[in-house]
Amino acid sequence: MSPRPNSQWPGLRGRRSECETLSGLIQAARSGRSAVLAVRGEPGIGKTALLEYLAGTASGSRILRVSGVESQMELAFAGLQQLCDPLLGGLERLPTPQADALGTAFGLRTGTPPDRFLIGLAALSLLAEGAREQPLLCLVDDAQWLDQASALVLAFVARRLAAESVVLVIAARTSVDQQRWAGLPQLTVRGLPDTDAETLLESAMTGPLDDRVRHRILAEAHGNPLALLELPRWLSATELTFGPHTAQPRTLLSRMEEGFRRQLEPLPEQSRRLLLTAAADPLGDVGLLWRAAERAGIGVEAAGPAEKAGLIELRETVRFRHPLVRSVAYRSAAAPERQAAHRALAEVTNADLDPDRRAWHRAHAATGPDEGVAAELEHSAGRALAHGGLAAAAAFLERAAMLTPDAGDRAERQLNAAQAMLHGGTFDAAVNLLAVAEHGPLSALQRARIDVLRAQIGFASLRGNEALPLLLVAARRLEPLDAELALDSYVDALTAALFAGRLASGPGPVEVAHAARNALTSAAHPRRGDVLLRGVAMLFADGYPVAAPLLRRATQAFDSDDLSLEEGVRFMWLAAVMASDLWDERAWDRLTRRHLKIVRAAGALSALPLALNTRVFVDLFAGELAAASALVEEINAVTEAAESKLTPYAAIGLAAFRGHEEQAMPLITASRHDVVARGEGIGVSLTNWAQALLYNGLGRYPEACAAGREAAAFPAEIGVSNWGLVELIEAAVRAGDRPTATAAFEQVSEMTQASGTAWALGVAARSEAQLHEGTKAEDLYRVAIDRLGRTDVRTELARARLLYGEWLRREGRRVEAREQLRAAHGAFTAMGMDAFAERTRRELAATGETVRKRTVDTRQDLTAQELHIARLATQGLTNPEIGAELFISPRTVEWHMRKVFAKLGVTARKHLREALEATNAV
Template sequence: MSPGPRSRWPDLPGRRSECETLAGLVKAARAGNSAVLVIQGEPGIGKTALLEYLAGAAGGSRILRVAGVESQLELAFSGLHQLCEPLLDGLDRLPAPQADALGTAFGLRAGPPPDRFLIGLAVLTLLSEGARQQPLLCLVDDAQWLDQASAQTLAFVVRRLATEAVVLVIATRDGEGRRSWTGLPSLTVEGLAEPAADTLLKASFDGPLDDRVRQRILAEAHGNPLALLELPRWLTSTELTFGPEPPWPRTLVSRMRDGFLRRLEQLPAPSRRLLLTAAAEPLGDVALLWRAARQAGFDVNAAGPAEQAGLIELGETVHFRHPLVRSVAYWSADLAERRTAHRALAEATDRELDPDRRAWHRAHAATDPDETVAAELEASADRAMAQGGLAAAAAFLDRAAILTPDPADRAQRQLDAAGAMVHAGAFDDALNLLAVAGHGPLTALQRARTDMLRGQVEFASSRGNEALSLLLTAARRLEPLDRALALDSYGDAMTAALFAGRLASGPGPLEVASAAHGALASADHLRRGDLLLKGVAVLFADGYATAVPLLRKAIRAFGGDELTMEESVRFMWLAAVVASDLWDERAWAVLTSRHLANVRTTGALSALPLALTTCVFVDVFAGELTAAADAVEEIRAVSEAAENTLTLYAAIGLAAFRGHEDQAAPLIADAMRELAARGEGIGVSLAHWARALLCNGLSRYSEALAAAREAAAFPAEIGVSNWGLVELVEAAVRAGERATAVEAFEQLSVMTQASGTDWALGVAARSNAQLHQGEQAEDLYREAIERLGRTNVRTELVRARLLYGEWLRREGRRVEARELLRASHEAATEIGMDAFAERARRELAATGELARKRTVDTSLDLTAQELHIARLAARGLSNPEIGAELFISPRTVEWHLRKVFTKLAISTRTHLTEALQAADLW
């Protein structure tokens, strides 16, 4: 029987509390629950020792391991591949889309670029299935050096673990961990207290130790276990007798590096060369190391002194005593020695099986610019892009640029690398590379492109005002140099102008439209994006009615053939917003879904939060509030993974539709402050609209009126201003300000008549009905219900029935009113529009009919996620299909369904629909 955690405490003096925490993870896994913990601390503090303790304490568990390696080479998903390698015999048992995505990401299968989130779901399913027979313990050491794609995928997975009996423990250095781990449970490892430090020091020293030296070492080590173990090795016999010369001016880490360097310098030259070669090869491939050693002219005996010195172990893989040893072995060598090691590794690497790693080693072996090697790196970038590895592609292009002899080609590759970094969400890296490129000889075209990329970084990272001027300036510079690129930049500038809206400190949408007009007029051929830009330009220059035909043509184009990544990232959000401004809910949904799918497929994390946000608004207008809530949670996780600070517009809209003031009011207030400070006018308008919607639902019409006025005040903020007009009509009528309502309706009517869709005309009829009496009002209400009933915007239909029912009650037609109010109440309750449901309930009560308030008992205490899963299961979806839709594992779906069955008092799926209907939940 494996020893329990308590029996292992003596192995880690002073770590009782930490070991208890780790033992709790093991206990959770044995009980069938998942757990995650991020262990943080300085180098040498004992993070790896705690992982080893956990591995020893987890008897009966299957252990998977991966360790990040400090290297300039980043291969997408390489760390994830290493972690999942023992489970890949189950790859073919995954759902086919997941298996294909993961296989492509790992280079095991050929295929199109994989969906980044499908990869995450595949890993989640793989771990879940791997934990069916026994708990799974995943240990990630030196996570600060994992490749970006692996870190982001693991961050996605750990936030969706629930009942999989999977424990993931991530060890990372203080201050060097990725933002991917933000918000996860963490444990900060501090230095050992003096009694434990003294015990460890005595155990590490064979002979007698002068008390003065012992006290000095304890003081210098600050409880760092590696320092306590290593400092006595680094001191001379004189220092051990009389104490080290005070003071030691450098940091503890620098002193540990110096100590390891001393030990390296005592080795024979062949051993140092072997350590250097091993340090330059991040895989830890022993066979490759020996092939490279033969290429470099030294044999296996070179490893002996290094192993005897305790600096390296050569077993199935290469294992260094500590990452500091690897770092010292590599960086203490001079440049010529490092190049020799990389050259040997390149010659030992198979050009067919591992061309990317070979190209990387060739690049580091090069003494001069070399176009052949640069071209190989560029080909590696293309392969990385095909596997969804934008960060890896950027690294290859960056290195290719360094080796490019021709200055113009070098600048081009630097700009290509910066563009990949922008799409990967590595904004600081992109700006640094652009600064480097700016010091070189750039053509006018390349300087303009540099401005464009800086604008894209500014817009993707903050959506603030500065992006607009950068992008517009770049577009004007590009116009005489590259018309297509100029139009792309005008498209970016238009998107930035729409975000800046009322708070634009310089040019706004009208100025961008005017500037783009000349470039559009002289273009020989208009691409999809150009058509969209032209339509939006006409919208601002000539008005809504004139622009509608052009805008419709543009959104049809974006709903057609396959799009490139550039088209998806640059134009799809704008196309979706235009569709909503045209009141075309079907095109809005199609374009939004396509935008999300394309962004996920290409791994463009910088664009993902925006694509998901648009999806949330499609869902809330369609009455799919549970799906919207899931997407809001995904936005939070993705924003962390992509290091994106996009304000949670989606959370504001969802809370407003739900009618929960306690949730919505703080979100709206926080957003208003942040967005105003950042110059993001469209967000300010959205917050005002959300406030108006919330207050209309709560029957607080004066407050709704004030907010709706602000939301509708800037027609240039397309989409949101339309929604603001709708709220303004209702609020003004109920607040007794008829003139305001009439004026708002007149503005609304111009657009809805030009649009002519059922959504537009239905909302217009509903708004107009509130301004009339008698038969005319009734005809308009009926028209609104008929038209909106043919659309997917269920929330608009709920409100039309509510308003008609309220009007009938005021007309004294209680029986007819009940039918409309009952339908509105039931639909609003089902959807989760609680404020409007309560408003309908009160109106029903005024007719003499009582309806239940939505309570915990009414919903049988089902959570939002349980209810969503229950509905999907009732529609016939399997557990894997439900998991794929909600980004959770099939086992988590199974766990939720067991809880649903218990709450609904049923035992099989066949009774789900009936039980949900009986509980008014279907």
């Protein structure tokens, strides 16, 4: 807000450092790199002025702008569409899936609900296309008022910009929405230095100012430029002489709002109504504003006084002097005036082209309950869900409930809104809405639904053991009211029981399983969720061999494209865990992919962190540590956006597979304390399994044995306990504790024989081989390598080769040992399993072979992202295809490929595979 001084410095007064930072962003874009900055500060501190400065210095750049507006926060993708609108002519140049996703999100095309991350990739690609001819500057002001869907996509884009010549600057208020932009480069704008503040205050004065008043204004403004410029205008001559009245608002923000309110008061009524109508419309469409004004009986002459007062500009778009002017113009109006403004806007908004905005204006125009408007909002909620806007759907449903005349219908819409909030990850809002709903007249079924939703919210936000007894009670209450919802709630209870594990307080998985089996007897037409529930209940009640065939059928039923959002959120994690427990890595792979696709498509933030964490372990066992690392970064970003406290399981698993003790152990130790405090027993097993894996790689077998024993101590913690048994067998044999290894193998053998998959039988053979000597051991190692060679779990195969090579060396068969150890070392090195690679290198050295140090060093020259891109390129994928796989733009892929070529010393893709093989990176 501060004017430029007449000095050698051409920037804003007192903002030299900030302006230099912004100028550096433009320089980066001109050199072919992208840049991102989150500008934070209190209202009036100068964020908008800094954006204007940046726009003014960005010669040769194309500029896109959007400002968040409170009234459009509930309209999904409204902000993103406004930002991207000038580029939509290039939509057809995007890959068809991306063009369809973005077109569907903006309501320009019809189709299935788009994947939220595909929308993000499409937006990234569209911006990259827009920057092909000249740098692109994207300015987002008042980001705290963006709709949630737009904010999430922009955060996604911000974290993936690299080499597109795009500058993205996001301005938001301090202390508002801190998490969403966390991790981005930050610029916090503070008050002006005293000297600059005093100079700016003098520039705003038209006459002398008493020293006492000057000091008081300076003290109250705290260097805030808007306050320094405006306070002298707002104060009367008496106040300028004697100081403001003590009755004035105390906070600086309220004082600035009061000042703008004073500027509005002298305006003619028609001018105030015009300002109010402009404030109620987030689009800034001048034509729409004048059509609404005409409908409301406001003449064109009304603009003159408002423009003369400097409060608004009506040119190509509607621009308020400051966002606070818009806010004050809207909030200071009486309710009937606001309703009239929205009514006029609704009447001139095209019902075919923009039905949701029309419905939203009609809702704000309503003077009391109106079923017609409520039904229209409910239709808008359905469209929002189809566009991936859970937050928008929840807002439409909540507003629809407020306008619903019938108490029963009102409660139903409130519960549906709370459910959308739950899936969208806004847990506090959902809890508050449930508290409102339960004070109204409710049916027994609706009261039971409230119990279920409240327990689901508790479980989704904390994953502790408190939700388990609540879910079990709710499921029992639902049995006579809604059999299907009761069975679904038993699935939720079993999922909670699996998480609670050994730390369950009260009912455990066995009790839940028996209750679920009793409820299943009344299911006349079992759904696939019911089949899964029966299989899991059978697992706990009757044991693994009996349950395995039914669980296999259940997981196959969920390997389908016709799953709903509700099925995906409620069942897919459990189905994927069962596939892992069945040692079926390909079903595990497919189900985790489907789970991610469903929750991403709907923007279901409550389920996304868990879906991502589960998917990481598929990549880890497959040896795709680079892909797992990329997902861990994504998890960090998503967890910041969601109100979730999920333990960082994926990061723990990645550090353990890499074998980096200095990274793994702090995570393991901190998480172990956290899961115990929350009552999350599965976390105890997982952290101990990770520690056992880590120490087996490092060759510290007694420590691995102790951790493995804890990991396998509670078989009800499905999946992880199996992994713990496998680590325990290897560690116990090496630590000289054969009875422990034998007992663990007996448990593994029972499961793997019932499973019968190549993964199961290969691991069983490898485990048993360690318990034998001579020909028996050798035959089993060969069987293990043969079986595991048919699977996608490359880490298991490499470990079988390592164990076989170690056994051959101990038998004195060094030449044969080298063959197995070389293969294992190459695999571990390529995958990035550094501890196991070093263990293998030592074993090779014991055979008399020297492993070249350059092998590891060369691989490490490539970053994880570069290595992943190079591997995809050797598979024949094009730059756009690689970008779609990794959620980055084709130009960023091209930028990484240039670095890969330079590091590997090649000039064409056809030489990539040979270069990677030479460094054991493929």
